[in-house]
Amino acid sequence: MRNHLIIFTRYPIPGTTKTRLIPALGAAGAADLQRQLTEHTLEQVVGLAADISIFFSGGNQAEMQTWLGEQWHYQPQKGEGLGDRLINAFHHSETLGYERTLIIGIDCPEITGELLTEAFSALESHDAVFGKAHDGGYYLVGLQTVIPELFTDMPWGTETVLAETLNRANSFNLSSKILRTLHDIDYPEDLAIWEQVQIQKAAATKNAG
Numbered sequence: 001m002r003n004h005l006i007i008f009t010r011y012p013i014p015g016t017t018k019t020r021l022i023p024a025l026g027a028a029g030a031a032d033l034q035r036q037l038t039e040h041t042l043e044q045v046v047g048l049a050a051d052i053s054i055f056f057s058g059g060n061q062a063e064m065q066t067w068l069g070e071q072w073h074y075q076p077q078k079g080e081g082l083g084d085r086l087i088n089a090f091h092h093s094e095t096l097g098y099e100r101t102l103i104i105g106i107d108c109p110e111i112t113g114e115l116l117t118e119a120f121s122a123l124e125s126h127d128a129v130f131g132k133a134h135d136g137g138y139y140l141v142g143l144q145t146v147i148p149e150l151f152t153d154m155p156w157g158t159e160t161v162l163a164e165t166l167n168r169a170n171s172f173n174l175s176s177k178i179l180r181t182l183h184d185i186d187y188p189e190d191l192a193i194w195e196q197v198q199i200q201k202a203a204a205t206k207n208a209g
Helices: 019-045 061-068 082-095 113-122 161-171 188-208
Strands: 003-010 051-057 073-076 100-104 128-133 138-143 176-182
Parallel strands (some): 128 176
Antiparallel strands (some): 128 138
């Protein structure tokens, strides 16, 4: 398999995950949302033409397997910050011989298998692919070859993340593809997006039945 999808997630321990949502959901509720979003994301990638790895923080591999099953590849996230974790994940994938690697989190429930297929197709003719998030960041990043400078000393969590990343990509003469803009679930006001996705899922299940 030439395609590799890496999913970043966290073991849902109350008080350690989705902390910005704790004021609205409580610690246990925020952890439960982390669980739901992770499981939803995995539902979307079933049947994808790619090897799939779950890069996790918190918990351990046995706990992750008990939670999500043994059919996935598991790898602990490595690095102090998000930039280091992305660099290490891309390096790991490249070392394994994959030609195209995508990394996503579980915060964007609007991601679909069709969108990921589109992203892998884009990497056949582009050096990089990004999924633009409404907040100015990105919900997906894909590369043929890791470029550490794209992620080093990045002002994560700001509305300039994607713009800064694209500037850096241009400085390396990388060709980039930008996918459609989607929403992340980061703050209480974003919960309406998750509710809408759940409504759509319920409607699709009912129609399929």
